[in-house]
Amino acid sequence: MPDAEVAHADAPDIPAVPEDVPLPATASATAREESSAVFWALVVGGLVFVVAGWLLPWFVEQTANGIGFSPQDVVSSAPTGIGTVLVYVIGAAMVVLLAGVAYDAYCTLTRRGVPFRYSRTRAAVALVGAVGTVVVCVLVVSREEPLFGSLSPLATGSPDNAVWMTLTGFTVLTFVYGLRDWVSAHGQVAFAGIVFLIGALFPLIFGQSQSFIVWGASAAAIYTLLALGLNVVVGFAGLLDLGYAAFFAIGAYTCGSLSSSVHGLHFPFWIVLFIGLAVAALFGAALGAPTLRLRGDYLAIVTLGFGEIIPDAANNNLFGATGGPEGITGIDHPSIFGFNFGIDARPYFWALLVIIAVVILLLRNIQRSRLGRAWAAIREDEIAAAATGVNPVSTKLLAFAIGASVSGFAGAFFGAELGSVTPDSFQFAVSVTVLSTVVLGGIGNNTGVVAGGILVSFIIFWMLAHLQEWLGTFGNKFGLPTLGTIDYSRWVYIVYGAILVGIMLLRPAGLLPSRARKVELQSGTESESLAAVQGRA
């Protein structure tokens, strides 16, 4: 630090360790590795978009208002128009990118060869693909159909999900490959930028698929927000909380009660939102108070109890305020500047996106400040923290309160979006899902938690729900109609479990682990407290 004139009164003066002593791994070195993990995550994400966009029509039934046209449609029809050539170019670019990524992965895994040797070439290929897709989009929009020869009659109007997805994937790949060095150095910024950009465009990219936008607003965004809140308690402060859904419920019920016809109260949503936040935070502190002396397994059991009490109390119509099993219905939809959100999922999604961004920024600020360090200290060694001057009581209560307040936000939006709140929505499974999101994404790292939130909510609320439909359509197109006759609903949790196990085997510290956690796994031994988080203390 340059400001040496602020000499500390008590600092003694002894010789520094000689320069030739090798340094152990530093936090910034770990940060570089973390950024490179983010680079890979973005590459994989981009490829998933490219390939999924290409393959979408093979899995999803073509309907007039659903999936209509994609480059793959043109390829599978007779190559007649000039536009078709363009589509072949896009396909070739895709294959080259896939091959490149496969080669890089091979180099990384076997530690042979030089990955990214042709990163400029690959960026150029990605650029060609992206430009090609844009041109195809423009051609479809302007109905220059002769360019494609005979096209499906459905391919009219705006280009659809499949094309936009491919385009998004190519754009991400161009950015990530072209600016590889920058992305590797600024992983979190790049990740946040791309995720929030795609997030902002998400309702447009998937403009034809209303249900997918509903998924984004009511599953992905809500679960990401919940996971961010739980990460404060579990990741930052190291307190295992198995009853997080309780705070979600408290936020949802508070906001629902204050802006519905049930009690005749119709406060504006944006005020109710903050009331919900405050009430959830209060309950967070109230739960925290009796658990202050508990750690690990014991804390988990008490929070589990709290998580069971709240939905049960709501179910039993406590004080006649919660409406029993039917819950609270007719919750007002929010409005802003005279624009009512109504039942359209898009405004909710955008509003949640803004809230998630703000929450991430505020949590980052806290994590880097006095309180964040105190959380880390309590997590690592409570007695040493107390003897160093950290008040364990207020530090833990603040972790519970801040974690709970984030879920208050989520609850408010959840109720307003669905128009009703029922006790079923806050069962134990919700707490477990949020916890597994945090663990799978990377305990203590908000970037990882966001990645986990998107992935887990996609798997549970979209992929598993559509497995039947996807495989049925796929089977029909390729002459395997039996694929569609299997009852996949029996398999969904097996598939989900297998995916969870697979990810945890491949990346034991989570998708994008926090630095501390990464060091911990590398050093082979574990601190008590993090072992406690895993329930093994």
Added chain:
Amino acid sequence: MTVSEPLTSGGPKTATGPPILELVGVTKRFGGLLAVNDVTFSVQKGAIISMIGPNGAGKTTAFNMVTGIYTPSGGDVRFNGQSIVGLPPHRIAKLGITRTFQNIRLFAYVTAVDNVMVGEHCKMRQNVFQSMFTTPGARREERAVENRAMDMLRGLGLERYADTYARNLPYGLQRRLEIARALASGPELLLLDEPAAGLNPQEKVELMGVIAQLREKGLTIFLIEHDMRVVMGISDRIVVLDHGEVIAEGLPVEVRNNARVIEAYLGTGAAGQSEPAPPAST
């Protein structure tokens, strides 16, 4: 007072200031076990006081009662004349008593500089909202605290390791970092629990240098140590504990020749020897 041997010389060698820490009849019971029994002594301001005694004598228990980790079963602990019995550890740290631990208890997966910055926690003024919105005041405070922490690391020769996780540091440097963390809150009284344990001779010499420098800067130091070269080399006064009781207190030379001390360390037969060797370090 359970001091058996009357002191021959008149008081401590250097520091003759008022007592900064007084233990008056302090007792700690764990069920039927009397870990510390009616211990009375005081630590003079500006002195280096060592507490020695065989394993299980109750030294660390006494430390834990001073720092509030245990509450005494009886008696009183006074810091600058004020009773601190019953105060939680963080309040005692804020009053000006910080410590290191026998088995190093750093925040393992936190960088060295952040470990030291935690030490300033109780002096910082920003509240959670100021941190959340990073107000200019909070930012200034963070920067000042970080600068001071870096100065502290520099002073202890740990500057290069600022960005390293505490658990990745070599053992000797972890001991130093723990001292840096304890110093960060600007204490008046520093408790060191076996600071030389596990250090090599070179590191022990450096440690003694650090302790002497800290005393020159006005800090009072109260340490538990087994290494007699360290203890005899730096202490102004020595308190000897055995089976939870103070069996001797005085200048190093007095304690070294005290029959009860020799007996406690070497057994009954050794007490009769005229020129005893200093108790072996463990």
